[in-house]
Amino acid sequence: MTLQLPLERFNHWLDRQPDAIWLRQPVDGVWHDYSWRQVDDQARRLASALLALGCVPGERVALLAKNCAEWFISDLAIQHAGLISVPLYPLQAPEQIAYVLEHAGCKVILLGKLDEPDKLASGIAAHITRIAMPYPTMAAEHQWQTLLAAHEPLLGAHLQRGEDLLSILYTSGTTGQPKGVMLSAHAMAFSAANATAELNMTPQDQFFSYLPLSHAAERFLVEFNSLYCGAPVAFVESLETFASDLRQVRPTVFFSVPRLWTRFQQGVLEKLPAHKLDRLLRIPLLGRLVARKVRAGLGLDRARILVSGAAAISTGLLEWYRRLGMTICEGYGMTEHFAYGCFNRPGQVRFGTVGRPMPHLEVRIDASGEILLRSETLMQGYYREPEKTAETLKDGWLHTGDRGQLDEAGYLRITGRVKDIFKTSKGKYVAPAPIEGEIAKSHWVEQVCLMGSNLDQPLALIELSPAARQQPREMLEQSLSEHLHAVNQRLEAHERVSHFYLVSEAWTVDNGSMTPTMKIRRNVLEIRYAEAIAAMPGDAVIVWER
Incomplete structure (x- = not known):
């Protein structure tokens, strides 16, 4: 056709x-x-x-x-x-x-x-x-x-x-x-x-x-x-009406970003604490009824395609939604090819990957580990910037700037940005994305940014979730310390995280910490917290910003 x-x-x-x-x-x-x-x-x-x-x-x-x-x-x-x-x-x-x-x-x-x-x-x-x-x-x-x-x-x-x-x-x-x-x-x-x-x-x-x-x-x-x-589109009226608008529309296709999927989870856990929800879900018939009620409460009971994109989402969060009967399909794409990239199709989902290439899209990994894409959806170039175009489009391939791996079935795993990899003072290279993904599995963590350039060991800047901010400090420190220990057990010696540094101010678009598409501006955070990190006491692994 x-x-x-x-x-x-x-x-x-x-x-x-x-x-x-x-x-x-x-x-x-x-x-x-x-x-x-x-x-x-x-x-x-x-x-x-x-x-x-x-x-x-x-x-x-x-x-x-x-x-x-x-x-x-x-x-x-x-x-x-x-x-x-x-x-x-x-x-x-x-x-x-x-x-x-x-x-x-x-x-x-x-x-x-x-x-x-x-x-x-x-x-x-x-x-x-x-x-x-x-x-x-x-x-x-x-x-x-x-x-x-x-x-x-x-x-x-x-x-x-x-x-x-x-x-x-x-x-x-x-x-x-x-x-x-x-x-x-x-x-x-x-x-x-x-x-x-x-x-x-x-x-x-x-x-x-x-x-x-x-x-x-x-x-x-x-x-x-x-x-x-040819399907209809309903629009949200405002942030205040978001929840009720979503429940009224009950979309069959729903796209969100990891930060909002986390917020939806937190909203559920505020009404039904995690330990109680876990107990109910383990009871066969009752568990199905509870899961159905949660889906309906979110307005996603009709959704057959649930999508997460724009940034990495933790496998822990994906598993939590799957227990509620909502399998989120993570995808990967860029503006430079109109977001037409790799996608976990419903019924063909591998958590920890962004799925397989969409039809008529070629994906390969070059010798440096960078992901290259080729398809009819590629941009014509960057407007009025031929030099940057030439750096990104080479021989018909889009050089994404992302690092990745393809498994035996063609599923793509993102391992970080080419330019995000940093070198510690010991001369060891660290890719932050996989480690950030492990840290983000804690429901106390809203956002995380790993730093480590010229430090002895990497450390993690953490913005706490709203639920975490309501917990007693002593309990929260213990839970995060245990989580840090568990994460480090799975890392190479040079990758192990020395501290969790808990920031006091939320990272937002308004304060320059995030892009309008909700991506963390890593370079901005590194500059903002450089002095505080340098003056950080060494006797505690969980450090609160003063």
């Missing part, structure tokens, strides 16, 4: 099920439904408006908004007008917003729901035209409803070509300025068409969108997969 490009695929569903609901948007607790026909009308009106505002096909249009139906509509409108979308992270600092807008040369920005719109407004230059979606946001020259009402739907169909640049996705940048990943219409279509076929997604599935759509994983797994399988 010929690959349909995104606008062709949208028209496929517009012809086949024009009055079926595609998007569901809650506003003040009331759900508003948009059919494929209604989405088409709004997208074509917005496309007319963008062209009337002076946008010329091939120019870039920015999107700065939390997830909502209008985000999808805007993306379609940008495509109808022959423009290129540039999504921005709602949690990005104003300085980074300013950098991306200038680097991409955006003349128009679409603005939606934001937590602190006035704080972000300083990152948008005065010459950039602002269009406000129908939510409280920053001041704008044009309002969504007024603008759409003033323009007739764009007639005809924009002829997309596979090689056309469809979107520039800026990486969140764990170090340095973000890079603009150029993705073609063919690459994005190929990813979604093959993923939905491989996972048997159909119009009967249900998606739930809440992670940033500026992130390649959410855009691929939710926006494009729903577009290609």
